[in-house]
Amino acid sequence: MQANLRLGLAGLGTVGVSVMRLLAKHGDELAERCGRRVQVRSVCARDRSRDRGVDLAGVNWFQDPVKLAQDPNIDVFVELMGGAGGAAEASVRAALNAGKHVVTANKALLAAHGVELARLAEERGVSLNFEAAVAGGIPIIKTLREALAGNQVSRVAGILNGTCNYMLTRMEKEGLSFDACLAEAQRLGYAEADPSFDIDGHDTAHKLALLASLAFGTEINAAPDALRVEGITRITSADIQAADELGYRIKLLGIAEKTAAGVEQRVHPTMVPKSSAIARIDGVINAVAIDADFVNKLLLVGPGAGGDATASSVVGDIADIARGTWLTTMGRPATKMKPSVPPNAASVAAGFFVRLAVFDRPGAFAAIATRMAERAISLESIVQRARAPRADAPTAHDKIAPQPVILITYETTEAELKGALDQILADGHVAEMPRYIRIETF
Amino acid sequence: MQANLRLGLAGLGTVGVSVMRLLAKHGDELAERCGRRVQVRSVCARDRSRDRGVDLAGVNWFQDPVKLAQDPNIDVFVELMGGAGGAAEASVRAALNAGKHVVTANKALLAAHGVELARLAEERGVSLNFEAAVAGGIPIIKTLREALAGNQVSRVAGILNGTCNYMLTRMEKEGLSFDACLAEAQRLGYAEADPSFDIDGHDTAHKLALLASLAFGTEINAAPDALRVEGITRITSADIQAADELGYRIKLLGIAEKTAAGVEQRVHPTMVPKSSAIARIDGVINAVAIDADFVNKLLLVGPGAGGDATASSVVGDIADIARGTWLTTMGRPATKMKPSVPPNAASVAAGFFVRLAVFDRPGAFAAIATRMAERAISLESIVQRARAPRADAPTAHDKIAPQPVILITYETTEAELKGALDQILADGHVAEMPRYIRIETF
Numbered sequence: 001m002q003a004n005l006r007l008g009l010a011g012l013g014t015v016g017v018s019v020m021r022l023l024a025k026h027g028d029e030l031a032e033r034c035g036r037r038v039q040v041r042s043v044c045a046r047d048r049s050r051d052r053g054v055d056l057a058g059v060n061w062f063q064d065p066v067k068l069a070q071d072p073n074i075d076v077f078v079e080l081m082g083g084a085g086g087a088a089e090a091s092v093r094a095a096l097n098a099g100k101h102v103v104t105a106n107k108a109l110l111a112a113h114g115v116e117l118a119r120l121a122e123e124r125g126v127s128l129n130f131e132a133a134v135a136g137g138i139p140i141i142k143t144l145r146e147a148l149a150g151n152q153v154s155r156v157a158g159i160l161n162g163t164c165n166y167m168l169t170r171m172e173k174e175g176l177s178f179d180a181c182l183a184e185a186q187r188l189g190y191a192e193a194d195p196s197f198d199i200d201g202h203d204t205a206h207k208l209a210l211l212a213s214l215a216f217g218t219e220i221n222a223a224p225d226a227l228r229v230e231g232i233t234r235i236t237s238a239d240i241q242a243a244d245e246l247g248y249r250i251k252l253l254g255i256a257e258k259t260a261a262g263v264e265q266r267v268h269p270t271m272v273p274k275s276s277a278i279a280r281i282d283g284v285i286n287a288v289a290i291d292a293d294f295v296n297k298l299l300l301v302g303p304g305a306g307g308d309a310t311a312s313s314v315v316g317d318i319a320d321i322a323r324g325t326w327l328t329t330m331g332r333p334a335t336k337m338k339p340s341v342p343p344n345a346a347s348v349a350a351g352f353f354v355r356l357a358v359f360d361r362p363g364a365f366a367a368i369a370t371r372m373a374e375r376a377i378s379l380e381s382i383v384q385r386a387r388a389p390r391a392d393a394p395t396a397h398d399k400i401a402p403q404p405v406i407l408i409t410y411e412t413t414e415a416e417l418k419g420a421l422d423q424i425l426a427d428g429h430v431a432e433m434p435r436y437i438r439i440e441t442f
Numbered sequence: 443m444q445a446n447l448r449l450g451l452a453g454l455g456t457v458g459v460s461v462m463r464l465l466a467k468h469g470d471e472l473a474e475r476c477g478r479r480v481q482v483r484s485v486c487a488r489d490r491s492r493d494r495g496v497d498l499a500g501v502n503w504f505q506d507p508v509k510l511a512q513d514p515n516i517d518v519f520v521e522l523m524g525g526a527g528g529a530a531e532a533s534v535r536a537a538l539n540a541g542k543h544v545v546t547a548n549k550a551l552l553a554a555h556g557v558e559l560a561r562l563a564e565e566r567g568v569s570l571n572f573e574a575a576v577a578g579g580i581p582i583i584k585t586l587r588e589a590l591a592g593n594q595v596s597r598v599a600g601i602l603n604g605t606c607n608y609m610l611t612r613m614e615k616e617g618l619s620f621d622a623c624l625a626e627a628q629r630l631g632y633a634e635a636d637p638s639f640d641i642d643g644h645d646t647a648h649k650l651a652l653l654a655s656l657a658f659g660t661e662i663n664a665a666p667d668a669l670r671v672e673g674i675t676r677i678t679s680a681d682i683q684a685a686d687e688l689g690y691r692i693k694l695l696g697i698a699e700k701t702a703a704g705v706e707q708r709v710h711p712t713m714v715p716k717s718s719a720i721a722r723i724d725g726v727i728n729a730v731a732i733d734a735d736f737v738n739k740l741l742l743v744g745p746g747a748g749g750d751a752t753a754s755s756v757v758g759d760i761a762d763i764a765r766g767t768w769l770t771t772m773g774r775p776a777t778k779m780k781p782s783v784p785p786n787a788a789s790v791a792a793g794f795f796v797r798l799a800v801f802d803r804p805g806a807f808a809a810i811a812t813r814m815a816e817r818a819i820s821l822e823s824i825v826q827r828a829r830a831p832r833a834d835a836p837t838a839h840d841k842i843a844p845q846p847v848i849l850i851t852y853e854t855t856e857a858e859l860k861g862a863l864d865q866i867l868a869d870g871h872v873a874e875m876p877r878y879i880r881i882e883t884f
Contacts (some may be wrong), residue, residue: 022592022736029659033591033774131589137737139581139589147573147581149475150464150757217471277722277743294464295579295754301719301741312737315592325767332475 002036005322006073008100010065010091011080012045012052015105015132018307019078019314020054030315034322038315044068069095076101076321078314084108096120096128103317105132105310111206114213114220115337118329128329129317134207135160135286137309138302139316144214144290145331151292153215157255157440160207162284162304163191163198164232164252168269169282172240172249178233190284200231201252201267208254208265211288213330213337215256216263220330221340230268239437242355242406243271246381249279253440261343269437271353276442277301289442297442349411351380351439354421357402357431358384364429365405371423372409375416381408402431414438444478447764448515450542452507452533453522454487454494457547457574460753461520462496472757476764480757486510511537518543518763520756526550538562538570545759547574547752553648556655556662557779560771570771571759576649577602577728579751580744581758586656586732587773593734595657599697599882602649604726604746605633605640606674606694610711611724614682614691620675632726642673643694643709650696650707653730655772655779657698658705662772663782672710681879684797684848685713688823691721695882703785711879713795718884719743731884739884791853793822793881796863799844799873800826806871807847813865814851817858823850844873856880 009016023030023038031037042060062068069077069091077095079102081088088109095102096117104110110117110130121128131141135158144153159165167181176184182199185191197203209222221227232252243250248271256265272279277299281287286304291297303309320327330337358364365384372379383406409417421434451458465472465480473479484502486509504510511519511533519537521544523530530551537544538559546552552559552572563570573583577600586595601607609623618626624641627633639645651664663669674694685692690713698707714721719741723729728746733739745751762769772779800806807826814821825848851859863876 018736025735026592026594029594030592032659032778033770035775138740139585142584142589143581146762147584147758148754149761150468150472150754152468152471217474277719280719280722292754293467294460294750294757296745296748296751298580299741299743301743303738306738308736309738312590312592312734315736316589319591320588323769325769327765327767333477336474 001031004037004039005034005318006039006041006075007078007318008042008044008068008071008074008076009040009078009080010044010068011082012043013080014307015310015314016045016080017052017054018311019080022311022315024055030319034319036322038318038322041073042068042071065091066094069100070098074100076103076318078318079104079106080314082106082108084112089113092117093120096124096126099124099126101127101321103129103314103321105130105314107133107206107210111209111220111222114210114329115334118334121329122334125326127321127326129320130210131317132310132313134210135288136302136304136306137312138286138288138300138304139313140211140288140300141214142316143298143300144211145327148290148292148295149331151294153258153290153292155255155257155291156211156215156288157253158208158211158288159251159278159281159286160204160254160288160304161198161252162286163195164204165281165286166190166284167199168232168235168240168250168252171235171237172244175237177237178235199233201229204252204254204267205229208256208267211254212256212263212265213340215290216258217332217338218263218340219337226340226342227265228267232269234435235269238404239355239435242383243353246353246383246406246408247274248272248353248439249274250437251278255440257348259343259348262341264343264348271437271439272442278442349413351411352409352417353437353439354407354409354417354434355436356405356407356424356434358405359402359429359431361429367427367429368424371420371427375412375420377412377416377420378410379407380410382406408439443473446479446481447760448481448483448517449520449760450484450486450510450513450516450518451482451520451522452486452510453524454485455522456749457752457756458487458522459494459496460749461522461756464753464757466497472761476761478764480760480764483515484510484513507533508536511542512540516542518545518760520760521546521548522756524548524550526554531555534559535562538566538568541566541568543569543763545571545756545763547572547756549575549648549652553651553662553664556652556771557776560776563771564776567768569763569768571762572652573759574752574755576652577730578744578746578748579754580728580730580742580746581755582653582730582742583656584758585740585742586653587769590732590734590737591773593736595700595732595734597697597699597733598653598657598730599695599720600650600653600730601693601720601723601728602646602696602730602746603640603694604728605637606646607723607728608632608726609641610674610677610682610692610694613677613679614686617679619679620677641675643671646694646696646709647671650698650709653696654698654705654707655782657732658700659774659780660705660782661779668782668784669707670709674711676877677711680846681797681877684825685795688795688825688848688850689716690714690795690881691716692879693720693723697882699790701785701790704783706785706790713879713881714884720884791855793853794851794859795879795881796849796851796859796876797878798847798849798866798876800847801844801871801873803871809869809871810866813862813869817854817862819854819858819862820852821849822852824848850881
């Protein structure tokens with residue numbers, strides 16, 4: 001058996017402790033699988049005195065993660081601190097410069113500096129593995145980087161944030177409001193005290209940028225002009241209910257799609273047909289769907305977060321290093337990655353769900369339909385419910401009070417739809433700018 | 443860039459031709475990913491004159507696959523002929539003995555000789571990769587062998603045969619009989635002229651034996667005393683309809699489960715709750731569900747067959763070799779694999795669906811319930827429909843004509859259930875040995 005593979009582990013939060021527990025529990029088995037033992041040699045964490053329930057006897061403590069990263073007694077630096085810059089960035093750079101392999105769960109760091117760090121890793125001939133950075137325990141990095149090496153991917157789309165999926169599931173199943181769901185998710189520990197990073201879609205965006213780079217061989221690009229992000233804060237129970245009636249569910253998806261003009265990356269609430277497998281992913285679970293030319297369609301489903309599931313991916317990455325596997329970070333040389341050129345916004349055609357607050361006046365509906373027709377937008381469904389009769393006689397006010405109308409369009413572009421809706425608003429037939437949600441088929 | 447990786451490809455059927463097409467279409471991209479070009483140097487197929495629509499100019503032809511396997515001009519032998527022995531076995535052995543890497547899609551060969559071939563590959567320091575042998579384009583081998591290296595797996599269960607899943611789906615959705623579905627599947631090319639290998643469950647069994655070995659570190663064992671196999675030929679529309687009414691679907695699953703007494707491997711029609719993701723895998727699609735201690739639950743869904751999807755996996759295996767990745771065949775040294783000791787049959791507790799043809803006589807039902815209670819089998823549901831009233835008056839004959847009763851039991855063992863049903867039959871209250879189908883939860 002070869003010499004031990006020695007780890008330096010920076011960050012002893014939930015994931016770090018799970019990694020320690022896993023190595024303690026399955027160390028013998030892992031050694032048999034890898035042909036060598038994996039050993040935590042050094043750690044770094046804020047509070048040394050805290051009892052974490054794991055045995056740290058014989059492990060070296062560092063105050064400074066950069067010093068830990070340079071420890072001559074470690075072979076692999078495991079970064080579990082988080083953060084796009086600061087100590088995480090400095091220590092990962094230091095480790096790579098010192099010729100150490102790096103395993104990280106840090107999506108923010110890679111979304112910001114991934115290409116540069118990949119180049120550095122390749123120059124030094126070490127691994128930079130990050131399975132845990134996207135979709136927790138799901139082996140999506142390995143699948144895109146290795147298993148699908150023979151495919152040209154056309155789309156990768158996923159439920160990449162468990163908090164948002166939990167909330168949307170609860171809103172749908174229990175008819176709860178957005179605010180009630182958020183409070184519940186916070187109480188259960190699924191959402192942070194400041195939930196904006198999750199519910200505004202930025203967490204999903206970081207993960208999507210990594211998946212897009214792996215899928216399409218383009219540089220990681222999470223800049224706002226290359227990756228449109230819309231969170232779930234504007235989704236209402238009414239949207240969810242209307243979607244349900246029309247055979248759809250609303251999911252927050254990160255979608256990267258290859259178009260003739262470039263790679264389109266977007267994060268937004270999406271209508272998915274109820275019959276699709278991805279529509280049925282409930283709760284804090286994540287799922288990633290891949291469309292590729294030879295394999296056709298793959299779907300991977302599993303836990304997107306949690307200490308143990310994330311530790312499973314971290315240790316999978318460590319096992320690859322222990323077994324002597326070396327791959328380029330993004331599945332091809334970082335120097336050969338193509339620039340990520342965003343196409344014109346909304347170039348990919350899709351159907352849309354549109355919710356309008358229409359003034360109930362003669363001709364209103366004809367005028368709306370005409371504006372759609374002018375831009376060659378055909379309608380697949382129209383749902384307009386008669387209001388419940390009122391006890392009092394109709395008044396002039398009642399006649400012009402807006403009533404909800406739901407449209408499902410056939411394929412069009414977002415630019416055409418937005419143009420039509422702008423004109424409908426200008427015509428004065430609707431009370432507010434109509435809401436629309438893109439439909440994605442699987 | 444390193445020297446080309448030179449392939450010798452034995453078998454130019456659907457999969458072989460797809461591999462050639464893939465390499466022609468994505469050769470440049472693959473070379474960039476792997477740092478070297480992958481080149482088909484030699485091939486072997488029965489009929490040299492047939493036009494396969496792929497360019498074979500400059501490729502060496504061999505009559506004998508064993509000679510191809512020993513060709514000094516190849517680095518990797520790609521076996522796509524099939525068959526548990528014969529030319530496939532002889533040529534794979536020859537390739538390994540000659541120090542060539544082997545990539546194969548041949549589940550039957552590995553189910554029969556996998557441990558021995560793995561040892562041989564490890565002695566020679568070459569790869570024996572077989573992603574395409576199980577679940578077509580789904581990267582399940584890579585997931586179990588690499589990504590989940592840090593986990594202890596407790597169960598792996600899958601829809602591993604597209605033909606059977608297509609037939610069960612059609613029986614359910616269209617109410618077709620088994621025979622009508624089989625004829626349709628044959629017409630569409632989803633089932634062979636002799637379908638017994640698929641519908642009797644043996645194809646699933648071979649794949650399951652490979653998954654079980656990877657999951658549990660035991661030697662591959664597809665012998666009848668270690669792997670119980672029951673196909674779908676006895677499933678009727680009545681079973682499917684009764685399952686549907688009780689909230690279940692019937693799927694042919696291969697299930698390997700770790701028990702205190704050993705690894706239980708079984709292939710049989712299984713009732714799965716409609717709410718589970720695996721229940722919703724329709725048509726020729728495959729799916730594999732893994733339960734493991736750190737990742738908890740993973741589900742992988744994708745095409746289980748077809749030339750292109752299988753080629754995707756074959757080329758993924760080739761890419762690993764091109765990139766210099768070397769792993770033991772079954773994820774740990776073949777010399778360290780534990781013997782596969784089958785536990786006592788039916789030791790894992792489960793709920794069961796039971797269909798009885800009960801004679802409509804006073805006391806019959808009480809007697810049946812008593813036999814169940816004697817073996818501590820509790821009943822979760824009982825469905826007994828009143829028969830439609832008949833125009834003619836009840837006769838003695840009518841009174842004793844059997845009527846269908848469906849029971850769903852709580853957890854028990856198959857041995858206890860079978861004991862109770864044997865007694866119920868002996869008591870004379872049922873017209874035939876009751877049918878039962880195991881319930882599996884996900």
